[in-house]
Amino acid sequence: MKKKLLAIAGSPRKGGNTDLLLAEVLRTAQGAGVDTHMLKLSELKIAPCTDCGACRKTGECVQQDDMQAVYTQLLDSYYIVIASPLYFMGVSAQLKALIDRCQALWSRRYVLKKELRAGTCQPRGMYISAAALNKGDEIFAGSIQTVKALFYTLNVEYKGEILCHGLEEKGAVKQHPELLEKVRQATLQLFADDAD
Numbered sequence: 001m002k003k004k005l006l007a008i009a010g011s012p013r014k015g016g017n018t019d020l021l022l023a024e025v026l027r028t029a030q031g032a033g034v035d036t037h038m039l040k041l042s043e044l045k046i047a048p049c050t051d052c053g054a055c056r057k058t059g060e061c062v063q064q065d066d067m068q069a070v071y072t073q074l075l076d077s078y079y080i081v082i083a084s085p086l087y088f089m090g091v092s093a094q095l096k097a098l099i100d101r102c103q104a105l106w107s108r109r110y111v112l113k114k115e116l117r118a119g120t121c122q123p124r125g126m127y128i129s130a131a132a133l134n135k136g137d138e139i140f141a142g143s144i145q146t147v148k149a150l151f152y153t154l155n156v157e158y159k160g161e162i163l164c165h166g167l168e169e170k171g172a173v174k175q176h177p178e179l180l181e182k183v184r185q186a187t188l189q190l191f192a193d194d195a196d
């Protein structure tokens with residue numbers, strides 16, 4: 001598998017804090033010679049899972065929308081970086097719709113016992129979140145569990161998270177070069193771990 005990085009932008013606020021953090025991931029990846037692809041979820045049509053049960057028989061989702069192309073991206077990418085604002089202590093609705101639609105991949109893997117990818121590669125993933133509250137990391141706990149459950153289902157190794165507190169206004173992260181540097185270092189670490 002070619003080592004492509006898939007960046008998933010979960011915020012509907014264009015040019016917001018998580019978009020800027022994700023832009024740093026892309027810049028770092030491109031600087032390291034890694035191919036990148038960006039999914040802006042607010043520009044895609046991804047309906048919520050209806051629990052129709054069809055995927056338990058086929059491993060495929062019957063809903064024909066933009067998620068069909070996203071399944072391919074998720075399974076073809078060696079690095080997956082997900083960014084979401086914290087919304088009511090969880091991920092954004094746009095991201096949650098994508099995650100719930102991965103029930104089809106869960107069915108493929110755990111009900112139908114099929115491999116998601118050919119070969120034995122072990123893709124890896126990272127989570128970035130921004131929140132207005134300036135409290136401890138526990139405010140992100142629910143969203144971390146949700147993203148971890150997704151990566152577990154996709155058989156993607158969870159390599160950690162970057163949690164950014166006290167960012168309310170659009171672009172507030174620009175006043176925090178230390179957060180952008182943290183993202184840069186974590187992205188480089190994601191690639192460096194390939195030597196493991």
Ligand SMILES: Cc1cc2nc3c(=O)[nH]c(=O)nc-3n(C[C@H](O)[C@H](O)[C@H](O)COP(=O)(O)O)c2cc1C
Binds near residue numbers: 085086131
């Ligand atoms: C619908 C909604 C729910 C939010 N819920 C929370 C929350 O539970 N905790 C928090 O600290 N901030 C909350 N926020 C603030 C955002 O997480 C914060 O402004 C973040 O920086 C937005 O990131 P973005 O610019 O990438 O969209 C909420 C904002 C919105 C619009």
